[in-house]
Amino acid sequence: MSKKEEKIETENNVEQLAECRIDGEVKDDEIQRLTTQLEDWKDKYIRCLADMENTKRRLEIDLKNAVDYNSTQFAKSLLPVADSLSLALRAMDGKVDAAVLDGIKSVQSQLDTAFNARQIAKVETVGKPLDPMTMLVIAQVPSDKPENEVLEELQAGYTIGQKIIREAMVSVAKKN
Numbered sequence: 001m002s003k004k005e006e007k008i009e010t011e012n013n014v015e016q017l018a019e020c021r022i023d024g025e026v027k028d029d030e031i032q033r034l035t036t037q038l039e040d041w042k043d044k045y046i047r048c049l050a051d052m053e054n055t056k057r058r059l060e061i062d063l064k065n066a067v068d069y070n071s072t073q074f075a076k077s078l079l080p081v082a083d084s085l086s087l088a089l090r091a092m093d094g095k096v097d098a099a100v101l102d103g104i105k106s107v108q109s110q111l112d113t114a115f116n117a118r119q120i121a122k123v124e125t126v127g128k129p130l131d132p133m134t135m136l137v138i139a140q141v142p143s144d145k146p147e148n149e150v151l152e153e154l155q156a157g158y159t160i161g162q163k164i165i166r167e168a169m170v171s172v173a174k175k176n
Helices: 003-020 028-092 097-117
Strands: 120-122 133-142 150-153 157-160 165-166 170-174
Touching: 028 097, 028 157, 028 165, 097 120, 133 150
Parallel strands: 133 170
Antiparallel strands: 120 157, 150 170, 157 165
8 A cells, every 4th residue: 555545544534533523522333333344354354364274275285186196197007017027027037138138127227216216116025924905815825934924926016105006916825
């Protein structure tokens, strides 16, 4: 507000106050009306500020959820690539030229680096006890190992931070 506008507003307030006076006394009902009006405006102002803060907080949460969802969907789309590279490495080990094997290992290493940068981690399974939150049992195999110990990983499981994006498919030990 400019100095000129402030001066005009002050003059208007003085005129209003002068109108409220009768024989040197201010009308109580006019004071009450203005006080009530002031309180109403203060209340509306505080509510607007609270609404703005709540909207800001909701938008921040929605943005984070959208980013997390997109990251999860992108990671899920790359999991078949990671699976294919792992299968190729297992199938080729010792059966192909070393240069081809090194090339595939290099690509897998780059994918692992990209996953690590985005906090995408492989679920550790073999030799661990069954965790139903991160593992899906495909088969139970008779074994001398402790009951429900993971014997083989059939498909890797992955997490982003603490969120599971795909359960590992495993076979577990079953007592004879």
